[in-house]
Amino acid sequence: MVEFAGFIMPVQYEGIISEHNAVRSNAGIFDISHMGEFLLEGKDVFPFLQYVMINDLNLLEPTKGQYSCMCNENGTVVDDLVYYEENSEKFRMIVNASNRQKDLDWLNNHIGKSDVKVTNLSNERSRIAFQGPNTDELLQPLVNVKLAEINRFYFRHCKLKDIPIFIARTGYTGEKGFEISMENQYVNDVWRILMDLGATPAGLGARDSLRLEACYSLYGHEINNKITPVEAGLFWLVKPKEGVDYIGKEVLMDQKEHGTDRIIVGLNLVERGIIRDNCKISKDGEEIGYVTSGGYSPTLQKTIGLGLIDIQYSKIDTQIEIEIRNRLLKGLVVPTPFFRNI
Amino acid sequence: MEYELRDDLKYTSTHEWVKIEETLTTIGISDYAQHQLGDIVFVELPDTGLVLEKGSNAAEIESVKAVGDLIMPLSGEIVEVNQNLIDSPEIINTSPYGEGWIIKVKISHTDELNDLLSYNDYKILIESEEK
Numbered sequence: 001m002v003e004f005a006g007f008i009m010p011v012q013y014e015g016i017i018s019e020h021n022a023v024r025s026n027a028g029i030f031d032i033s034h035m036g037e038f039l040l041e042g043k044d045v046f047p048f049l050q051y052v053m054i055n056d057l058n059l060l061e062p063t064k065g066q067y068s069c070m071c072n073e074n075g076t077v078v079d080d081l082v083y084y085e086e087n088s089e090k091f092r093m094i095v096n097a098s099n100r101q102k103d104l105d106w107l108n109n110h111i112g113k114s115d116v117k118v119t120n121l122s123n124e125r126s127r128i129a130f131q132g133p134n135t136d137e138l139l140q141p142l143v144n145v146k147l148a149e150i151n152r153f154y155f156r157h158c159k160l161k162d163i164p165i166f167i168a169r170t171g172y173t174g175e176k177g178f179e180i181s182m183e184n185q186y187v188n189d190v191w192r193i194l195m196d197l198g199a200t201p202a203g204l205g206a207r208d209s210l211r212l213e214a215c216y217s218l219y220g221h222e223i224n225n226k227i228t229p230v231e232a233g234l235f236w237l238v239k240p241k242e243g244v245d246y247i248g249k250e251v252l253m254d255q256k257e258h259g260t261d262r263i264i265v266g267l268n269l270v271e272r273g274i275i276r277d278n279c280k281i282s283k284d285g286e287e288i289g290y291v292t293s294g295g296y297s298p299t300l301q302k303t304i305g306l307g308l309i310d311i312q313y314s315k316i317d318t319q320i321e322i323e324i325r326n327r328l329l330k331g332l333v334v335p336t337p338f339f340r341n342i
Numbered sequence: 343m344e345y346e347l348r349d350d351l352k353y354t355s356t357h358e359w360v361k362i363e364e365t366l367t368t369i370g371i372s373d374y375a376q377h378q379l380g381d382i383v384f385v386e387l388p389d390t391g392l393v394l395e396k397g398s399n400a401a402e403i404e405s406v407k408a409v410g411d412l413i414m415p416l417s418g419e420i421v422e423v424n425q426n427l428i429d430s431p432e433i434i435n436t437s438p439y440g441e442g443w444i445i446k447v448k449i450s451h452t453d454e455l456n457d458l459l460s461y462n463d464y465k466i467l468i469e470s471e472e473k
Contacts, residue, residue, distance in 0.1 A: 011380075011407060012380060012407075015380060015381050016380055016381055017406060205407050272384065273384065273386070274384050274404045274409075276409070296383040296384070298406070325409070
């Protein structure tokens, strides 16, 4: 067990590799109740979100969610998050645990005179991610909606047995699956029901190894308040939104058009070893960047990593060196993602 | 949690075990240590012939989540390393006291043996770390 953003969280239940493999081969459940959940309501919610988010809310419709970032004026990331359109005046937002308070402050500080009310539901609701190739099949008999009709990033309010849940087809593993939100009083029952379906409890360790294989950004690693979404390879989130001003737009649109000095790339080692966070990356003795996330891929059974490096060395197959505890190991820039099943 | 302990071995406070035999001394990490590390995925072994002082790093043991060092419990020359760990590092998890041994050493100062922990001392140590 470790302390994570004020929560006591399990790194693993049985073992990271077996939990990881259960998600890739069948189904796993993650307690993600540490994440923040906000409800934004009011007549001006849509224009407000258009102003604080970099993605374009015109792509949404009721019952659909969207991945996006809130950025600073200089384009660096305040947080990455998902919000769901309940209706044009009501959005549900799920944010990173470590940024809950910062995000609340950021949102409230930008409301001004707009008609927007932010309610923090984080502590009265709980969240579970149910992920893996068999999740549809396992869950369908117990819910009163047709799961096949919920497309990726769409959601429903429905019942699991007789328990009211919010269920979205989203995830952070590179597998099919769902993220479920419910009132606290139901979470133990939902966890038990999903375990009884054969889902394997998975901890923070497997959550990280799965998302690293799938190359999903982790706040504090690939993105933070010193890295922009374009540098992190999330340039597709940066939308022109004609006629709409949004925070960070000028810098981000310029970066999207003209490129950046550095960018996140995939990394492998040619020599034996395990890439770890914060290892220095160099080319012919000159430092060119650092590892933002590194580890072992249980699916590929080798080390993988992501690194932020000078753009001139970002071409696939570029030979680089990674310094791992005072040893300089030969590595390569490789294509991403390492593994996704969706 | 129950960890396997062998009463025919000596131990260190950094969780190595030592099996003292007439010519060579075999060294590995304890069942407690492999549990703390979790799934072991890589071991960086020393070269044979290397002479290392007690307390120096002899090998690096990497799990999915962490890196652990094998610290020399005794000064001596590395005579043999467990080559099976190169392709199957997970045998440290499955058999920490058997197939998962790490190095064999020719010790240079027999008086250092007195600094090792007995089975009982080590048992008390890991019980206190668990609290």
